[in-house]
Amino acid sequence: MLQYLVALIATAIFGYAVNSSVRVIDQGDEALVERLGKYRRTLRPGLRLVLPLVEKIAYVDTIRERVLDIPPQSVITNDNLTLQVDAVVYWQIIEMERAYYAIEDVGNAIDNIVLTSLRSEIGRLPMREVLSTKDEIDKALLKKLDEATSSWGVKVIRVEIQNIIFPEKVQAAMESERVASSEKKAKIEQAEGEKQAALAKARGQAESIELLSKTLNLRPDSPEFMQFLIAQNYLETNQKLSESANSKVLFMDPKAMSEALGELMGESPEYPEIQLKKPD
Structure with missing residues (x-):
């Protein structure tokens, strides 16, 4: 009977020793081992052994971010x-x-x-x-x-x-400042766009005049070419007026056109009288 009791006690002690000495440290963790209350070593991930009764795991924590x-x-x-x-x-x-x-x-x-x-x-x-x-x-x-x-x-x-x-x-002041800055930026962009449009229009007109002078075989600064441009502008103006809902007919005699041409060429005639007559 005593032998069985001793064997049972020995088995219990052995089981306790094995259970307390074998430790599994998870991946990403580390453990601190103390022996008799003093730091002994650090356990890395895996199956690790700790001396029973004299050693213990004091701390386990992750080393992950x-x-x-x-x-x-x-x-x-x-x-x-x-x-x-x-x-x-x-x-x-x-x-x-x-x-x-x-x-x-x-x-x-x-x-x-x-x-x-x-x-x-x-x-x-x-x-x-x-x-x-x-x-x-x-x-x-x-x-x-x-x-x-x-x-x-x-x-x-x-x-x-x-x-x-x-x-x-x-926050309210910053929002007002942001809105004002956005509006200012929008106006600057609009002005720049208008400027570029005006430059493009001017370049297009210059190219159109150059092409027209070559087609008519006339110098751009010649009286004949100037007279042609005035006549063309006169016809385009009349066409636009006729398309208007409140249209008027513009009458200009040839003498007035000649005097306008002379003014463009450097002379100083009196301005011609332009008569506007409503259609019947």
Whole structure:
């Protein structure tokens, strides 16, 4: 009977020893082993053995990249405007031993450093520069976090400011400024378009006159060519007037046309009288 009892106790002790000494560390995790209360080694992923009774696994955590979301915080700019800013931090444990023994709560510590650095970086800038220098603020935050966490066995991969919320009055002023800027830009684009259209029209008219002078075999500055242009313009004007709902008939005698031609050629005759007569 005593032999059976001893065997049972021995089996139980053996089972406990095996169960407590064999550990499986998952992929992406690491574990810290302490022997008699003192750090002994770090266990990597896989099947690992721990000495029963004298060793224990003190801490297990992931070494994968993780995200720390910073909730909206009130920060004051250099020109005394209060903004609401939130951010996100991507970080990773690279030395499990230091991350566990060098700092009490590494995640909370990173959170506090981000808040302090965020207030410091935005506090030195006026409101108008906060948005335009967002990338520079992110880089400055990353640099400060790297310096502060270098002894903690963690690596801050990147920091990003997500949202910047301005006071309502400032938002209204910024929206008005944006609308005014858009309208100004639209007017400038319209004026530029009209300018280009006018230049294109002028070039087209010049090319048309040159082509017409070649077709008529006349110099563009000759009296005959000038007279032809005036006659052509006269006919086109009459055609447009006739197509109008309130049409009028324009009468100009040949003498008046000759005097107009003389004026174009450098003479100074009296202006001809143009009579407008309504149709019957």
